[in-house]
Amino acid sequence: MQVTLEQWHTFITVVDSQGYAQAAEALRKSQSSISYAINRLEQSLGVAVFRIEGRRAQLTEAGEALLRHARDLTEHAHRIEKLAKHFAQGWEAEIHLTIDSIFPEDLILQALNRFAEEQPQTRIVLAESVLSGTEEALLRREADLVIGGRVPPGFTGEALTTIEFIAVAHPQHTLHQLPPLSHWKICVSTGNWSCGTQGAGSSMLAG
Numbered sequence: 001m002q003v004t005l006e007q008w009h010t011f012i013t014v015v016d017s018q019g020y021a022q023a024a025e026a027l028r029k030s031q032s033s034i035s036y037a038i039n040r041l042e043q044s045l046g047v048a049v050f051r052i053e054g055r056r057a058q059l060t061e062a063g064e065a066l067l068r069h070a071r072d073l074t075e076h077a078h079r080i081e082k083l084a085k086h087f088a089q090g091w092e093a094e095i096h097l098t099i100d101s102i103f104p105e106d107l108i109l110q111a112l113n114r115f116a117e118e119q120p121q122t123r124i125v126l127a128e129s130v131l132s133g134t135e136e137a138l139l140r141r142e143a144d145l146v147i148g149g150r151v152p153p154g155f156t157g158e159a160l161t162t163i164e165f166i167a168v169a170h171p172q173h174t175l176h177q178l179p180p181l182s183h184w185k186i187c188v189s190t191g192n193w194s195c196g197t198q199g200a201g202s203s204m205l206a207g
Contacts, residue, residue: 003044005077008070010037011049015067019056086121098127098134098143102163108147 014023014034024031042048049063059067087093099108112124129137134148138155151157169175 003041005074007037007041007044009074010034011041012067012070012074014038014050014057015059083121086119091119091122092144093121094123094125095145096125096127096143098129098137098146098148100134100146100148101128101130102149103147104161104163107161 010023010027013026014020017023017026020031020034020038024034027034038050042050045066047062048060049066050057051060052058112126115122115124127137127143129146129148132150134143134146135150135152137143138146138152147160
């Protein structure tokens with residue numbers, strides 16, 4: 001016969017409550033049902049976990065050793081039940097998130113820390129990308145959510161913040177010898193064709 005989680009829980013409660021009568025009150029059961037549960041536990045284990053001294057039940061040496069494992073067992077069972085409830089509410093076990101490298105690191109760390117506190121059962125797999133990497137991650141189904149500069153067709157997103165880009169160049173660069181240039185002309189003159197779509201704008205959450 002196997003020991004049930006309820007019997008282990010009763011055993012722990014007797015110890016924590018310092019007696020059968022107190023455990024019965026804590027579990028809202030009769031004292032006889034507590035005694036029966038402990039007797040069945042000892043029969044199943046083939047070893048006594050308590051010895052009666054006067055009116056108090058004292059742990060045997062075996063009982064003290066079993067108590068540590070019993071606590072671990074019941075706590076683990078509680079975590080499993082909590083995890084199952086978490087998934088039943090629609091949460092994912094794992095979320096793949098890809099973030100454009102231009103997104104402020106402090107903001108994403110704050111968000112991830114808060115999420116970890118509220119939903120510790122969900123694992124976040126984080127990846128960083130540049131330029132059009134977030135869009136490609138979505139299109140290739142490599143990410144569930146992305147934070148980037150654009151929302152590709154077929155996906156939904158919302159604006160998170162605005163990031164300002166400032167063009168800079170070395171004082172001796174040829175750009176400083178030219179008349180004022182627009183952002184687009186700078187992209188063309190430097191051969192960076194992709195920066196035309198990566199200039200100052202909004203960071204978007206898409207998925």
